[in-house]
Amino acid sequence: MAISDLALIDAWKDVLTLSKLTAGEQVSLLVSDDSNPQLVSTARIAVGQLGGVLTILQLPPLNGDVALSRDKSGYVGHTALRGNRPALEAMKHSDLVIDTMMLLFSPEQEEILKTGARMLLACEPPEVMLRMKPTLDDARRASAGAARLATAKTLTVTSKAGTDFRCAVGQYPVLKQQGFVDVKGGWDHWPSCFVATWPNEGSCEGVIVIDTGDILLPFKRYAREPIRIEIEGGWIRRIVGGFEAEYLRSYMESFNDPDAYAMAHVGWGLHKKAHWTTLGLYDREAGLSMDARSFYGNFLWSSGPNTEAGGTRDTPCHMDIPLRGHSLFLDGEPMTIDGRVIPEDQK
Ligand SMILES: O=c1ccc(O)c[nH]1
Structure with missing residues (x-):
């Protein structure tokens, strides 16, 4: 409009x-x-x-x-x-x-x-x-999440759909996105509000299940069936499922670049005016779908480049996959449970 x-x-x-x-x-x-x-x-x-x-x-x-x-x-x-x-x-x-x-x-x-x-x-x-115009309240929530992430040593994620994932964190900086940029040398994206970091090299292990209705970016589609992502030693080793899995595999293969399979940033969404539903209402070419990346309580994980974190993987293949209904823990302390944000200072 x-x-x-x-x-x-x-x-x-x-x-x-x-x-x-x-x-x-x-x-x-x-x-x-x-x-x-x-x-x-x-x-x-x-x-x-x-x-x-x-x-x-x-x-x-x-x-x-x-x-x-x-x-x-x-x-x-x-x-x-x-x-x-x-x-x-x-x-x-x-x-x-x-x-x-x-x-x-x-x-x-x-x-x-x-x-x-x-x-x-x-x-x-x-x-x-x-x-989704940023506010100081967005910044407050993002700062609280980022502060907690900055001291964490382990990040674990589970879901009723079968996700069981863990990694060590601390090697790479925290990515705090609040929608405006108020520090020297800082980067931000209007609109957005989420926090993330890149797992320590080689430390990601487990399974992430993309469930029916979860979003795949840049496909800008809701998955119509579950996709099982098997991760070992920091790398995506297998993508298992039906058509949706085959599509994802085929897209990633087309880059012909091993770095495409590296796990990249992992974190959670903190924007209260971002919606899981908007993707279904918009033309797919309209934008980047920052609603999907930012909606409150999502588990956003990604694959591919880590140059933004100071690393050397600069593959052009970057998947951002925001999931609903996940529980994310830092050193055992819940940040989200079943997609609900738990810490009072991130509410
Ligand atoms: O704002 C963004 C957009 C994409 C991304 O992967 C991170 N942050």
Whole structure:
């Protein structure tokens, strides 16, 4: 449903203010051919009204001929920034980068963040961004989850459908997503609210069962039957089931890249305005489905790249799989039980 430019300009101003944009700061707005025009035009006005010094970087599209879908998260890491020194330097000299193109999982993103620039990814449909506009309350919940995750040594997950998974954590940083970026060198994504980390290398063991109705991204489909993922030593070894399992296997095989099978981030959703149901109501090409990644109490696990965590696996194949009805424990303490968030400070 359409929203007014005025509403979106106001939302940008709120999110940029939460992101501590101050007058005189250098802001780069990264745009590509499939950036949402209303997002771009309203961001320009909001940055201007807050006194930011704006540079717009328009980069050509890439990967269209190698990706198997139009989803920006369906082929990650290799971006039009590779080899483009002027654009990279502009971003490295910025205080804030607004990314409507999707640099996530690229080595260039890490290079930019190391300079202290803050980065905000923004590429969902405008009305979704408005509905899920970040608040300080989202930040409070995400910070509480992240603080608990930062001291954890083990993460275990179970479900009535048969998930029985464990891993050690602590080797990699915590990923806290709250929808705005208020720290130097920080990265965030409007809209989102969840926490995660990458398991210690080689430590993931067990089974994850994707049940009927669970979501597979970037397929943007609800599974119509269970899929059993068998994990040993940090790697997905077998994907067992019927058609759904065959589809997933076949998609992952098409990348012809062993790193696609590495376990990547694991965590739980903390957004109260994100819905499991919206995926069924939207055209599949409309956005990334941050509702699915963020809905309150999900168990979000993923496969493939870990460059975002400072690792070296930069495979373009990245699955994000948010599951319902799971129980997630840190050192035996429940964060979720059957998909319900338990700690008071994350409510
Ligand atoms: O915002 C995001 C989007 C995808 C992902 O894997 C992590 N965070």
